[in-house]
Amino acid sequence: EPEVTQTPSHQVTQMGQEVILRCVPISNHLYFYWYRQILGQKVEFLVSFYNNEISEKSEIFDDQFSVERPDGSNFTLKIRSTKLEDSAMYFCASSAQGSSYGYTFGSGTRLTVV
Amino acid sequence: DAKTTQPPSMDCAEGRAANLPCNHSTISGNEYVYWYRQIHSQGPQYIIHGLKNNETNEMASLIITEDRKSSTLILPHATLRDTAVYYCIVRVQGGSEKLVFGKGMKLTVNP
Numbered sequence: 190e191p192e193v194t195q196t197p198s199h200q201v202t203q204m205g206q207e208v209i210l211r212c213v214p215i216s217n218h219l220y221f222y223w224y225r226q227i228l229g230q231k232v233e234f235l236v237s238f239y240n241n242e243i244s245e246k247s248e249i250f251d252d253q254f255s256v257e258r259p260d261g262s263n264f265t266l267k268i269r270s271t272k273l274e275d276s277a278m279y280f281c282a283s284s285a286q287g288s289s290y291g292y293t294f295g296s297g298t299r300l301t302v303v
Numbered sequence: 304d305a306k307t308t309q310p311p312s313m314d315c316a317e318g319r320a321a322n323l324p325c326n327h328s329t330i331s332g333n334e335y336v337y338w339y340r341q342i343h344s345q346g347p348q349y350i351i352h353g354l355k356n357n358e359t360n361e362m363a364s365l366i367i368t369e370d371r372k373s374s375t376l377i378l379p380h381a382t383l384r385d386t387a388v389y390y391c392i393v394r395v396q397g398g399s400e401k402l403v404f405g406k407g408m409k410l411t412v413n414p
Contacts, residue, residue, distance in 0.1 A: 231406060287397075289397055
């Protein structure tokens with residue numbers, strides 16, 4: 190079964206550093222998403238991306254965050270200057286036809302900001 | 304999107320059917336019911352969705368009441384690997400792309 194692949198599985202970074210979380214969506218999917226889950230809390234939407242642009246973003250997704258699909262296969266989330274409160278599991282997801290038909294999520298990257 | 308209510312937890316014996324309830328009394332006519340699950344901090348997994356007819360796939364069945372104010376996700380033969388947090392989400396198809404996850408319901412399948 191096709192999978193969404195996320196790397197690395199765990200990343201530790203110092204506060205103030207930039208991090209890039211990487212995702213390889215399912216190859217024929219057109220819609221891409223990032224979610225995060227702070228330990229013990231709900232899964233939260235960050236951003237959706239379609240046709241090479243952001244289609245929707247949440248209040249969490251401020252100027253410190255950006256997304257990119259640099260080469261037609263990868264989908265990245267960049268956090269410019271990490272804060273302690275950015276520590277969370279970050280999940281990438283993709284969908285062939287949009288969220289109406291269900292997403293496939295990756296297994297996540299655990300980001301720890303120290 | 305309409306709000307959903309799920310019990311916080313439920314236990315089920317391995318091999319038995321697990322019936323997971325969800326109330327969505329304020330659902331509107333163009334809102335679908337979606338179910339996802341999350342196994343121990345892995346990414347959420349899509350299970351099934353429906354509008355008003357009952358739906359079945361290889362993972363589960365979704366029974367939606369005639370008034371659409373509640374639904375039940377049925378795992379016909381629960382296994383230990385079905386232990387997870389199950390999320391019932393109501394949303395308009397074709398509207399916002401985001402999914403709004405609540406706290407969900409922890410299903411524990413016991414041997």
